[in-house]
Amino acid sequence: MNRCIKCTGSVYVSEEEIEEGIRKVIESGVPIADEDLYLKRLNTCYSCERLAYGTTCMSCGCIVRIRALNALRICPHESGSRW
DSSP states (O other): OOOOSSOOSOOOOOHHHHHHHHHHHHHHTOOBOOHHHHHHHHHHHHTOTTEETTTEETTTOOBHHHHTTBTTOOOOOTTOOOO
């Protein structure tokens, strides 16, 4: 497994930290992906070889459950967006 580009400390993220990140995205006012799009994005991430620890995209260092929620984001995979 290749190293994540943003990992410096603990690579493990708690459910509470993920939920806090999700809350911040929702409260930020950015467009939110509808449920179908969100689940499709997550399924793509969960089957990707760049997913580490079941939470983190090694292409950008983001937590996929947080990134996939923002409707304006794209998949950062090096070969091009998979979303």
